[in-house]
């Protein structure tokens with residue numbers, strides 16, 4: 001049990017460290033931009049936009065909040081990200097970390 | 103969701119103006135300097151979680167940072183009655199009293215104005231911006247309410263071309279150009295603003311306008327074959343060497359057409375160069391021009407002299423290379439970038455490209471003056487792609503014109519549907535980074551689509567050199583192929599396309615940079 005707890009803390013620390021590096025170097029912005037570009041290119045953005053429109057129409061513009069939309073859209077949005085986009089991003093992060101530790 | 107802010111935001115703006123937004127925006131959302139980014143990396147965490155979590159918000163009254171997911175920014179907002187907070191990722195303002203994001207024109211303007219600075223600061227060349235219609239376009243959209251949607255199975259854009267007497271060499275190139283996605287987008291967006299009437303004396307017709315007209319014809323929905331007599335007339339008057347009712351070489355026509363289109367695009371600028379592609383910003387050069395790097399290494403002192411030439415196509419040798427063909431020149435106008443080292447028969451496009459980019463030994467009969475040794479020395483020469491064009495056009499040199507004989511090389515050369523140009527790039531040649539890093543980078547590159555191309559048109563020649571016929575396969579949508587045989591259009595299977603002989607192969611870059 002203690003092991004799991006310890007690992008969780010270590011993971012969190014590692015994540016914080018990586019994130020700090022990503023922000024500091026501007027890599028985070030570059031990754032964000034790459035992701036945005038890829039999602040536009042593969043039609044993800046259009047698909048999700050269309051879905052948002054449907055949800056808004058269904059619930060009525062007057063009654064819907066961003067929180068509603070976020071909870072409706074998030075699972076679908078996650079599921080629709082193509083595998084090769086995820087792979088490319090993961091590889092980019094790996095490359096970045098390899099460069100950082102050099 | 104309100105587009106006009108809310109009373110709470112109005113109140114805050116009345117008291118402090120847009121200053122709080124500007125300060126938070128420039129510190130946490132766009133960081134121009136490395137310093138600012140370091141600060142952001144250290145400070146931008148949820149004050150409760152002590153972590154960088156998704157959807158962090160910064161309070162507009164006291165810059166308290168809390169996460170949205172676990173409600174820590176909510177807690178702060180209600181406890182302190184600081185109802186307005188900015189999402190640190192996107193810069194949008196949330197009002198916790200109204201329980202929703204609020205949109206304010208003035209703040210949006212501030213955000214819009216600072217985004218490019220952010221991009222520059224971290225080396226992003228150009229960010230994708232969504233198309234927003236201007237007033238004129240809004241007016242046009244309003245007046246033309248009918249929209250046409252191109253469905254997946256739609257055959258719009260497919261039309262045969264009447265043969266006007268051995269003009270299949272022209273028809274197949276027109277089909278390839280019409281099915282070039284970026285070129286289509288350019289013309290269907292009505293981007294050619296013509297000024298040519300004033301500038302080309304005697305010849306007040308513009309080939310770009312004519313091509314634009316042909317695009318309109320192809321996308322009009324009419325199914326009957328189009329008669330390209332105006333185009334033919336224009337070609338005859340502009341490129342005299344192609345005039346007459348004889349069969350011409352489709353590759354020669356392609357280069358002549360690109361050159362004419364480029365000249366007519368540029369006619370307004372006054373300094374028209376013809377004969378070869380160059381660093382020009384016209385749509386033809388934007389799409390077709392690549393950069394070919396030539397490295398000549400002196401055998402004596404290893405000094406490398408590098409030149410980069412713009413090219414519109416790559417001409418590839420077939421058949422075994424004999425020493426005599428070294429340094430041969432293609433007869434066509436402005437291609438003829440070819441290289442013939444190696445003495446094996448290439449059987450695939452990749453083989454051809456390997457041969458094309460292989461270091462070639464320039465023997466004692468072809469000594470080059472070395473700028474280092476100040477004397478003529480033997481050297482090796484290597485060609486690589488410095489800059490990849492959006493459309494890569496490969497010309498398989500199936501016609502051999504030597505003194506005394508002309509013959510066609512009908513060897514089978516396979517070509518892929520998807521082509522990765524990475525191995526043939528200058529950067530691959532120069533790759534001498536640290537080993538481990540290189541491995542990682544290579545893995546990243548092979549996954550990335552950066553240098554990947556998709557086949558979208560194949561021009562074929564059947565028959566003999568004296569008596570032959572040109573046809574063209576074109577791709578519609580993602581994977582539907584059609585054979586264009588003058589006025590006839592028939593459906594084709596991808597395998598049929600890949601099994602065809604291939605004379606001109608057109609590949610389209612999978613990913614475009616926004617620049």
Ligand SMILES: [Zn+2]
Nearest residue numbers: 161163164184
């Ligand atoms: Zn506060």
Ligand SMILES: [Zn+2]
Nearest residue numbers: 148151169174
């Ligand atoms: Zn939190």
Ligand SMILES: [Zn+2]
Nearest residue numbers: 108110197200
């Ligand atoms: Zn409010």
Ligand SMILES: [Zn+2]
Nearest residue numbers: 296308310311
């Ligand atoms: Zn024109």
Ligand SMILES: [Zn+2]
Nearest residue numbers: 364382384387
């Ligand atoms: Zn040009």
Ligand SMILES: [Zn+2]
Nearest residue numbers: 400403472475
């Ligand atoms: Zn030398």
